[in-house]
Amino acid sequence: MKTSNSTFGRVLCSLFGHNYVVSRKVTLHITEYQCTKCKCEMTTNELGRMDVLTPELKEINETLAKFYRRRQAILEHTLQSVA
Numbered sequence: 001m002k003t004s005n006s007t008f009g010r011v012l013c014s015l016f017g018h019n020y021v022v023s024r025k026v027t028l029h030i031t032e033y034q035c036t037k038c039k040c041e042m043t044t045n046e047l048g049r050m051d052v053l054t055p056e057l058k059e060i061n062e063t064l065a066k067f068y069r070r071r072q073a074i075l076e077h078t079l080q081s082v083a
């Protein structure tokens with residue numbers, strides 16, 4: 001039987017805890033994290049709490065990121081025309 005790295009990681013994580021690093025900045029308040037050991041993914045929600053990054057949440061974050069980028073682009077454009 002093959003033992004994958006992530007299975008080994010999961011065992012380590014259950015013993016020592018996850019080691020999350022930022023994998024993606026979605027908005028100012030929402031950030032996605034991935035554990036470097038077991039590769040599991042987490043996200044912060046608008047309440048600032050950590051949630052398991054499910055495919056549904058991933059989709060929501062994707063939509064939020066799109067809106068956020070558009071808003072940033074409009075803001076930058078407005079600032080440029082004022083200056």
Ligand SMILES: [Zn+2]
Nearest residue numbers: 013018035038
């Ligand atoms: Zn982990």
